[in-house]
Amino acid sequence: MIAAAYAPPAARTSGTIEAVLTHGTIAVRNLDAQIAGLEPDATLCNVRIEERVLHIDLLALRGSILGIIADYERANELAHALVCDAVSDAAAFFARARTRALFHRFGDALDDLDVAERLAADAEIVNRERAAVFQGLGRYVEAFAMREEIAQRYPSFENLGALATLCAEAGDTERASRLHAESLRCYRGVSPLPLAILDFQIGVMWMHNGELDCARDHLRAARRYVPAYAPAQGHLAEVEAELGNVEIAMGLLNPLAITSDDPDYAAQLSRILVGAGCAEDSRHWRQLAAVRYDELVALHAEAFADHAAEFWLGVGADPKKALRLARMNFAIRKTPRAYALLFRAVAANDAVNAWCSWNPETSRSMTSPPNGRSMQ
Amino acid sequence: MSDHFSGPRALADPAADLIDLFAFPAPENPQRLVVVMDVFGKAGPSAVFSDAVIYRFRFRRASIAATGPNAAFAVDADELAFDFTFDVPSGTDVAYPRQPGHCRMPRGDTVSFDTNDEQGASGPGLRVFAGQRSEPFFLDVRMIEQTVATRQIAFRKVGADTLYGTNVLAIVLELEWAKLLDGGPMFAIVCETLRAGQRPVRIERLGRPEIKNVSMSFKMFDQVNRDLEIRDLYNSEDAFALMPDYLGAYRARLNANLSFWDSLDGKVDWLPDESGNHPLTNLLLADFLVVDVSRPFHETSYFEIEQAMLAGRPHATAGGRWLNEDVMDSIFTLYINGGNGPRISDGIDAPIAWSSKIFPYMAPPNPPKITVS
Numbered sequence: 001m002i003a004a005a006y007a008p009p010a011a012r013t014s015g016t017i018e019a020v021l022t023h024g025t026i027a028v029r030n031l032d033a034q035i036a037g038l039e040p041d042a043t044l045c046n047v048r049i050e051e052r053v054l055h056i057d058l059l060a061l062r063g064s065i066l067g068i069i070a071d072y073e074r075a076n077e078l079a080h081a082l083v084c085d086a087v088s089d090a091a092a093f094f095a096r097a098r099t100r101a102l103f104h105r106f107g108d109a110l111d112d113l114d115v116a117e118r119l120a121a122d123a124e125i126v127n128r129e130r131a132a133v134f135q136g137l138g139r140y141v142e143a144f145a146m147r148e149e150i151a152q153r154y155p156s157f158e159n160l161g162a163l164a165t166l167c168a169e170a171g172d173t174e175r176a177s178r179l180h181a182e183s184l185r186c187y188r189g190v191s192p193l194p195l196a197i198l199d200f201q202i203g204v205m206w207m208h209n210g211e212l213d214c215a216r217d218h219l220r221a222a223r224r225y226v227p228a229y230a231p232a233q234g235h236l237a238e239v240e241a242e243l244g245n246v247e248i249a250m251g252l253l254n255p256l257a258i259t260s261d262d263p264d265y266a267a268q269l270s271r272i273l274v275g276a277g278c279a280e281d282s283r284h285w286r287q288l289a290a291v292r293y294d295e296l297v298a299l300h301a302e303a304f305a306d307h308a309a310e311f312w313l314g315v316g317a318d319p320k321k322a323l324r325l326a327r328m329n330f331a332i333r334k335t336p337r338a339y340a341l342l343f344r345a346v347a348a349n350d351a352v353n354a355w356c357s358w359n360p361e362t363s364r365s366m367t368s369p370p371n372g373r374s375m376q
Numbered sequence: 377m378s379d380h381f382s383g384p385r386a387l388a389d390p391a392a393d394l395i396d397l398f399a400f401p402a403p404e405n406p407q408r409l410v411v412v413m414d415v416f417g418k419a420g421p422s423a424v425f426s427d428a429v430i431y432r433f434r435f436r437r438a439s440i441a442a443t444g445p446n447a448a449f450a451v452d453a454d455e456l457a458f459d460f461t462f463d464v465p466s467g468t469d470v471a472y473p474r475q476p477g478h479c480r481m482p483r484g485d486t487v488s489f490d491t492n493d494e495q496g497a498s499g500p501g502l503r504v505f506a507g508q509r510s511e512p513f514f515l516d517v518r519m520i521e522q523t524v525a526t527r528q529i530a531f532r533k534v535g536a537d538t539l540y541g542t543n544v545l546a547i548v549l550e551l552e553w554a555k556l557l558d559g560g561p562m563f564a565i566v567c568e569t570l571r572a573g574q575r576p577v578r579i580e581r582l583g584r585p586e587i588k589n590v591s592m593s594f595k596m597f598d599q600v601n602r603d604l605e606i607r608d609l610y611n612s613e614d615a616f617a618l619m620p621d622y623l624g625a626y627r628a629r630l631n632a633n634l635s636f637w638d639s640l641d642g643k644v645d646w647l648p649d650e651s652g653n654h655p656l657t658n659l660l661l662a663d664f665l666v667v668d669v670s671r672p673f674h675e676t677s678y679f680e681i682e683q684a685m686l687a688g689r690p691h692a693t694a695g696g697r698w699l700n701e702d703v704m705d706s707i708f709t710l711y712i713n714g715g716n717g718p719r720i721s722d723g724i725d726a727p728i729a730w731s732s733k734i735f736p737y738m739a740p741p742n743p744p745k746i747t748v749s
Binding site: 020021022023025026029030032033034035036037038040046047048188189190191 | 420521536
């Protein structure tokens with residue numbers, strides 16, 4: 001799946017603050033309306049750069065909320081066109097860096113940020129963007145240094161929320177929760193989207209830590225803010241399945257598997273159906289997911305290597321393919337999750353020797369897997 | 377743009393992003409005053425009002441306190457507010473849905489209506505409409521940016537309307553001013569969006585056109601606060617009571633930018649006073665539309681009252697702002713040559729559709745997917 005690290009951060013749940021927010025269905029309608037209003041002018045050169053950047057960012061936002069890969073692809077395409085039309089404008093390079101990071105093209109994203117910096121962009125804005133890329137890369141030490149400094153100087157909702165997501169991804173659950181609550185107290189907007197995104201990220205953090213009840217609470221909160229929030233629904237299904245609520249999980253996944261162009265939902269559904277003894281149905285969804293993962297890996301290998309590897313390692317039942325993709329993923333980003341995925345792929349292939357010959361130095365460190373902080 | 381995308385914070389909540397305010401005596405009935413608030417620029421067909429936002433018109437009685445170089449309005453401390461709120465639409469219509477709305481009048485009466493109903497709804501002394509309409513504003517933003525970048529007037533004979541064929545969400549309030557506004561005949565009017573709740577928080581406010589964008593957004597001429605994105609701060613202020621803490625910052629920004637505009641024709645039409653203040657700064661910081669309903673409706677009346685005050689003569693029109701006025705040309709002429717030269721055109725002379733002189737005044741929404749030619 002596309003990098004969640006680049007989704008705009010946000011927050012709320014303290015219970016001490018009664019924020020009045022736009023209903024989630026209105027927020028999504030209006031997001032659609034904004035994009036529909038900007039789309040006709042999308043490639044016209046006489047449209048303001050600010051507006052073209054907004055269009056790109058809104059597409060990326062809708063992609064992350066509704067789980068629409070086509071939106072990310074459109075954003076990527078528009079960002080590239082924008083840079084071609086505005087080679088001397090830092091905002092264009094920022095926009096393209098963001099979409100490149102969405103597709104895990106982190107090196108290219110950093111190159112764009114270097115160009116933006118040379119174009120005299122504000123150093124703090126460049127660092128904020130770089131921090132997000134470093135986070136995606138698993139370069140947590142650098143990401144923390146930047147995020148901490150920015151949040152300390154400007155403890156706004158956005159900056160505290162960004163730090164919370166970094167802590168969440170790095171596995172510092174206690175601090176992530178604290179920052180989450182703190183960021184909520186700074187929220188002044190009426191859009192529920194940033195709040196839903198932050199709750200989603202905290203929910204995923206708890207899920208990865210095996211705290212399924214906490215994960216469920218946050219994922220449900222994300223869906224209360226925005227009922228159509230597809231990744232929250234998908235992860236909630238995963239949690240429900242883990243908790244033994246298979247029917248609920250299938251009910252959550254079915255509509256997503258049918259409508260989404262992201263194969264994760266079909267893959268998850270297939271896995272749950274196997275467990276429920278519905279082999280034939282499972283095969284149907286597995287085949288759909290397999291075809292789609294292959295398509296996506298062919299188009300955007302860096303972005304989908306990790307989730308495709310997960311699929312082939314599990315219900316896809318092709319550990320060799322999984323290992324190839326897990327290695328590719330690890331080569332791009334050295335996050336604890338990338339490491340764990342590679343570890344499992346290697347184990348599944350019973351290929352410890354192959355692993356050592358591939359990278360003897362890294363194999364030595366496998367005896368003590370990292371716990372949260374950067375592997376660099 | 378008039379107030380389109382007028383600050384970074386507004387971008388997160390398009391339905392709370394105020395883009396225009398109009399105020400004029402009803403062309404066919406001067407006993408009625410019409411105010412129009414537009415939000416959500418470039419709205420796609422599915423756009424609706426937020427259920428978490430209060431859309432407010434504020435009216436205060438006003439009078440002319442001084443004329444000449446120190447021209448100023450006196451504005452009453454008391455005011456009357458009309459609040460519009462909206463529910464979550466229940467239907468499944470993707471485009472132009474009916475969304476229940478409510479107008480709460482100053483004395484607590486409420487008029488309920490559905491959006492996108494051309495007939496609107498009526499209450500004692502008022503009529504309301506809300507829904508999607510054709511964008512009445514027109515301008516060539518790229519040429520404004522080029523003018524600023526090159527420091528030379530870049531407008532072409534025929535420009536490209538940045539907003540051509542786009543739509544907005546509009547709220548139209550037509551009211552019997554004598555009955556509902558406690559006197560008159562001169563009123564100062566602003567509109568606001570506020571986050572609803574026990575203590576509503578102002579998100580945006582709007583009075584005059586192009587204060588936050590053309591007059592305030594450019595930072596490079598401001599030697600006092602060169603790096604300050606001033607608009608969110610300005611947006612959060614009470615239009616009728618600016619905080620003294622930031623007044624200097626707003627004044628510095630306006631002085632700098634207005635002097636830039638004045639310089640574009642190679643002559644000085646607006647001599648600063650001994651403190652360096654541009655003669656328009658104070659009047660523009662009185663950032664509300666002023667309408668004198670005792671004077672006749674006029675199609676090009678924006679800033680006419682203020683210009684008459686500066687010149688020390690009686691004003692001839694109702695002032696305010698009519699929907700069809702080419703207000704960019706009015707503003708550029710005012711800022712660049714102070715009326716001491718030919719009218720300055722930005723090359724766009726009309727919107728895609730003219731507003732009409734009958735309720736709900738604004739033209740119906742344009743079909744989606746119209747592209748700029």
